[in-house]
Structures are given as structure tokens and as C-alpha cells.
Amino acid sequence: MKKHCLACTFCSPQIKIGRHVGDSVIAGRRFKVLLVDHKMLSPLVQELTGFPALLSLCDFATGFYMPVPVRSLSAVDTARVMYSRWSAMFGVHAVLRCDKESGFRSDLMRAYNQLTG
16 A cells, blocks of 8 residues: 555655645645745846846745746736746646745735736
8 A cells, every 4th residue: 555655646745744744735735835936146147148037936745946037026027937837837826935025925916816817
């Protein structure tokens, strides 16, 4: 039974729940908890690429990381990237975590909801 659960694509995300004390059942499911953060690039890299920052999209359960170069740090542009890059590949997340202020998170979810309808 244990061998089957470790190999099963449905069971294996739920096994991680026990390893993360205090996390919810949703957090143990793949691509349901999305961590969002902006990382500013150095001035030299900005000059060479034309992008001031990277948008880091990370799945909480698997640790899958997707860096996306962005030209703006606005909530609208972040929502567009989340929709076109993350949601198109993995579906809509259930929980969003970001370390910016709550006003940014609110604007981000408003813009994302406008995109998705």
C-alpha cells in the first residue's frame, strides 16, 4: 500500500501534508497554493535585458519555481503574467501568498478576477 501511495499522482501530494505541520489540506495539493514575489534585478542586468524585475511564481507543495521577467511591478501586469503563464499551464490556484502589503494583494486579485471573468 505504501509503495502504491508513493507512486500514485493523486496520493503523493497528500503525503506531504504530514511533513508540513500546520499547513492545510489545500497546501498539500499541487499547484493550489501560489507564492508570488518580485525580485529587483541589478542595474547592469536591467540595462542588458530591459527588464527591471523578475516575477517569481512558486508552487508551495512541490517547490516548482517559475521566474518571469516583467517590465512593471504593478498589480495589473502581475495579474496578466499569472493568468497567461501560471493559470494557463496549471489551472487557477486556490490560495495566493505574497509578501507585499494587503493593498497590492487586493489590487492583484481584483485585476486577476477581471481577467478571468
